[in-house]
Amino acid sequence: MSSALPTPEQPDQPADATVVLGGPEIARALTRIAHEILERNKGGADVVLLGIPTRGLPLAQRLATRLVEVEPTLDAATLVGSIDVTMYRDDLAQHPTRTIGSTDLPGAGIDGKVVVLVDDVLFSGRTIRAALDAISDLGRPRAVQLAALVDRGHRELPIRADFVGKNLPTSTTERVRVLLDETDGRDAVLIEGTR
Numbered sequence: 137m138s139s140a141l142p143t144p145e146q147p148d149q150p151a152d153a154t155v156v157l158g159g160p161e162i163a164r165a166l167t168r169i170a171h172e173i174l175e176r177n178k179g180g181a182d183v184v185l186l187g188i189p190t191r192g193l194p195l196a197q198r199l200a201t202r203l204v205e206v207e208p209t210l211d212a213a214t215l216v217g218s219i220d221v222t223m224y225r226d227d228l229a230q231h232p233t234r235t236i237g238s239t240d241l242p243g244a245g246i247d248g249k250v251v252v253l254v255d256d257v258l259f260s261g262r263t264i265r266a267a268l269d270a271i272s273d274l275g276r277p278r279a280v281q282l283a284a285l286v287d288r289g290h291r292e293l294p295i296r297a298d299f300v301g302k303n304l305p306t307s308t309t310e311r312v313r314v315l316l317d318e319t320d321g322r323d324a325v326l327i328e329g330t331r
Contacts, residue, residue: 150328153313157302159323162285165301166195169283170202172299177250180210182278184249186219188267189237191256193218194318195285199254217241219253219274221266239270246275252299256314258284261295286325288312 149155157165174180180203187196193216200212220237222228253267264282271280283299288306302325306312311328315321 149326153326153328155324156304156327157286157325159317162301162323162325165285166198167202169299169301170199170206173199173252173281173283174203174206176281176298180207180215182248182250183215183252184242184244184246184277185216185252185254185283186241186246186267186271187216188221188253188255188263189218190319191314191316192254194316195256195283196252196254199252199283214242214244217246219267219270221263221270224266224269226262226266239274241274246271246277249277250279250281251277252281252283254283256285256316257312258282258287258295258297258300259290259312261291261293264295265293285314286312 173183177183183203185196185199187193196216196218197212200215203215204210204212218238218240220239222236251271253264255263258264268280271277281298282295284297285301286304287297287300287302288304290306290308304312304327306327309329313326313328315324315326317323
């Protein structure tokens with residue numbers, strides 16, 4: 137028997153929302169992305185995964201776990217960091233009350249490494265532009281790549297993901313929402329405003 141009220145394990149889902157990816161599909165997409173990262177970079181020895189909070193960080197941690205499953209000599213704890221882009225955003229004038237997060241780099245830093253930025257949804261490209269600016273203040277990586285769980289198009293800047301879980305054509309009036317177990321109690325990708 138189902139409950140009429142949403143529980144913390146099952147967040148409220150708007151009536152106009154369509155589930156486009158569930159937990160198993162997200163898991164498969166992350167496994168594929170992890171293999172693609174290792175193939176492109178000829179292993180994971182020089183790879184650093186920088187998650188963009190909020191949901192990019194748990195995605196980066198999941199990717200690190202999968203990289204270690206394929207290459208057991210890697211250490212998941214030294215692969216992952218987070219990068220706060222708040223002060224690098226170009227929309228602070230429109231949204232001045234943002235909480236400033238923390239940037240945590242792995243102990244070896246990012247100099248000479250292949251940095252893979254990890255985010256949940258790639259949309260206009262402005263968050264990634266801000267992340268690139270932040271990286272330039274943190275060090276000099278050998279290369280910067282981008283992994284996104286969902287690429288919904290509508291780019292405003294010439295930015296392209298190197299690794300994509302799902303290309304999801306959307307209209308600009310629709311909203312893509314990623315739910316992750318670590319932050320939302322379940323794994324799902326929703327499109328809202330479809331009806």
